[in-house]
Amino acid sequence: MKFGFWRYRCLLLLLLVISALLPNYAMALGEKATEPYIRTRTVLWYDVQWSADKIAVNDTITVTGKFHLYTDWPDAAARPELTFLGETAPGGSLTRVESYIDGMPAQQSIRGMELGRDYEFKLVLKGRVPGTWHIQPELSVKGAGPIIGPGKWVEITGSQADYKISVTTLTGIHISDLQTYNINRVQAWHLFWFLIGAVWLLWWLRRPLIIPRWLAAQKGRDEILVTDTDDVVAASVIVIALVATVAGYWYITEAFPYTVPLTGGSNKVEALVEAPHPVMIKDARAEYDVPGRTLRLFATVTNSGTHPVRIGEFTTAQLRFVNRDLPAELKNIDPGYPKDLIAPTGLKIDPDTPIQPGETRKVYMEATDAAWETERLMSFLNDIDSRIGGLVFFFDETGTRHMAEIGGPIVPVFTEQQMTKR
Amino acid sequence: MTKNDAAVLTAAELSPQAAKWSRTFDYMIIVIAAFLVMSVTYLNFLLLAGDWDFFIDFKDREYWVLIYPIVQIMMAAAFQAIFWNLFRLPIGATAAALLFTLGVWIERYQSWGGLSYFPITLVVPGTFFAGALILDGMLCITRSFVVTGLFGGVLFGLTFYPSNWAFLAPYFQPVKLMDSVTSLASLMGYTFARTGTPEYVRLIERGTLRTFGSPVWVSVFFSAFVCIFQYFFWWLVGTLATKATFIPVGYRFKQLYGMKDKVQSGGAKPVGAEIKTTGVVA
Incomplete structure (x- = not known):
């Protein structure tokens, strides 16, 4: 018994x-x-593209795309009244060169984004640390936290020692x-102190x-x-x-007479010009087939445009379910888009025939x-409102794309008997 | 051994053998106390002001200048009280500053440089050495925590900003970023982006202190004012820590931990052991 106790301790x-x-790798x-x-x-991110999947140290990669701020924004997350565009990448593996939202520089926070509207973004990043890194756009929303977009593995080659970033100040320095700037001065002062x-x-x-000393202090021998x-030594110090x-x-102060404070504050950015929405989705609801790992969506679609349209894609949480029977949708998929974010089984639609105007x-x-499971998206069963949302892309015969929000309550089903009969 | 050292040993009435062993004990305590002071000072700072000092683009002219000294004087005063009350050693504040500096540089190199690939110049820490040395020096000269708190506390707050500006000013040179003027520190923060750390989480000069001109000196003086009260409060906390009169070492305490009492082991039961606990009185 005693032996066993020690054996367990040694094992632990x-x-x-x-x-x-x-080593622990994230x-x-x-x-x-x-x-x-x-x-x-x-x-809801879409049309996200990475300019390369392999760059050298000091080369840049550009991440572009759009995001839609969903109208049925959950109450549990703060509204996007103050946001900041960034990227997620491990530590300082890449450095940020430029960032834009709708063509405006986005080095500051952005205020007053509107729900139901779309914004375009651009990030220019420079390779610094060799390795293969997962690069994603990210919109931080004050009160809701960082909301991460689709990610792609990008390889950076070369040597970190070659990385340089030079700057000339407005005073000509x-x-x-x-x-490595100023580090010697900082450390010299710290060492001095x-x-x-x-x-x-x-x-x-x-x-x-x-x-x-304690015994002497107890006897009052402070002198x-x-x-x-x-x-004298204390006074000298x-x-x-x-x-x-x-x-x-x-x-x-004499050496650097011109200094400026840290830059703070926020900018206002206008949303993209709203495109006409000839296709509307109403009365949507969803079922999630737990054993079948299948999301079933039931919706009423109205085409108020002038061209017949077909459903091309349903996207949510960076996952894309595409209608593989629709050539216009297949043309819409960037060959460089991360394969793990496009479901191989695609999107099944019934009926998959053009929805006529009117x-x-x-x-x-x-x-x-x-x-649905590996991305841990099924924990919505624990959400307080049990709702799901996403975007549906429609295409007309000219290949023009129309976007519509879809969303509604979601119910888990565990047996075939529970499923909605169609 | 100096005459003064000999006088202290004589006053302590320690035999030469005991004096020798007490020196060994000193070395052990110094090592343990160093870890304790380092961890407590650093943890306290991390919890109350950590973010403001992590990054160069968080060190603003209002809140960093205000909060850093107010937080750091806490442990400086508490350790000063402990070392002074027990041993008449005016070293608490300097020990806190020195060990904090040691710990913070290890952390900056290990965590931010080694694990996260960030350049060290992005994460240079501030220092409160000037104020700490003044606090200890003043306590040594005056032997009074009241005078030290009143004058040393003010100087602790007042010296923080200028003693740090001496090495931080170059980070605040003006540069251009995407057609806007910004500081080099802000540019570094933008360039070396930290995931999950958006620009808006920084508190950069919010409020109306600009009404009084440059906000930095308003913050400095207010910080110095608050440091007086912080010093007194944390001196009292440190003093309380030296009065360990409530540690039960008696019969009930032993019982509680299943230890054998003298009665159980055949010895005589101490008088009043059922209702009293003995204690260590500092």
Whole structure:
């Protein structure tokens, strides 16, 4: 018994040591941990493109695309009144060169984005650390957190030592590498203060300390514990600290007379010009077939346009379910788009015939893929409102694309008997 | 050994053998106390002001200048009280500053540089050494925590900004980013993007302090004012920590932890052991 106890302890210790020594790699940035109601009903990304899937250190990659702010924004997440466009990438593996929303520079936060509207973004990033990194656009919403877009693995080749970023200030000072700028000055000052502090501590710690001083202090022998010499040293330390502070401040102010504060604040960006929406979806509801990993959507579609349209794609939470029988939709898929985000089984539609102008039709869509589980999107069953949202793309015979929001309550079904009969 | 050291040992009435062992004990305590001071000071700062000091583009002229000294004087004062009350050692504030500096540089290189690939110049820490040295020096000279709090507390707050500006000013040179003027620090923050750290989480000069001109000196003086009260409060907290009069080491305490009492092991039961606990009085 005693033996077993120690054996378990040794085993536990061994496991702890192994777990501490094993390298830990983060293969994603937490997007799967984001609640489904945020991923399906807030920022819906589409047309996202990466200019390359392999770049060298110092080369740039451009990520472009659009996002739609879903109208049925969940109450549990703050509205996008203050947002910031960024990217998710591990640490400093890439550096940001430029960022734009609707063509406007987006180095500041953006205020007043409107629900139901679309925005275009562009990110220019520069390779810094060699490796294969998962690069995603990200819109941070104050109160709701970062809402991450689709991601693609991008390889950066070369050596980090070659990375350079040079800047010239408005006062004409050229900085050859921002990565190391001013670090010597910072460390020299820290070292200076550290040495004075170390001298002061050693002045005291070199003496008999804990027990003798405590006993002497208990007897009220303060005069031998802190002497006149100590007072002189203490006064010197105060003078050195004050002189160094004043002299350092004076010197640096003379050396850098023109300084500006940190840049804060927010900009207002207008949404893209609203495109006509000839196709509308109403009365949508959904079922999720738990054992079949299938989302079934029931909706009423009205085509108030002038051309017949067909359903080409249903997209939500960066997953794309495409109608593989529609050539216009297949043409719409960028060959460089991450394959893991396009469901191989596609989107089944019934009836999959053109919806005529003026026609209102009940439509059934079926999106089957293991990604519902692997992307942890089925935890919507734990959401307080159990709703799902997404975008549906329609195409007319000219190949013109029309977008419509789809959304409604979602119900899990566990057996065939529970499924809605069609 | 100096005459003064000999006088202290004489006053303590330690035999030469005991004095030798007490020095060994000193070294052990110094190592343990160093870890304690480092971790407590660093943890306290991380919890209350961490973000403001992590990144160069978070060090604004209002809140960083205001919050940093107010937080750092807490442990400086508490450790000063502990070391002074027990051992008449005016080293608490400097020890907190020195060990914090050591810890923070290890963390910056290990976490931000090593694990996250960020350049160290993006994450340079501030320092409160000037104020800490003044606090300790003043306590040593005056032997009074009241005077130290009143004058040292003010100087602790006042010296923070200028002593840090001496090495941070170059980060605030004007540069152009996408046709807008910004500081080099802001440019660095934009360039070396941190996932999940959007621009708006920074609190950059919100409020109306600009009414008084440059907001930085208003913050500095207000910080110095608050530091006085922080010093006194945390001195009292430190003093309380030196008065360990409530640690039960008696009969009931032993019982509670299943330890054998003298009665159970055949010894005499102490008088009043059922209702009293003994304690260590500092």
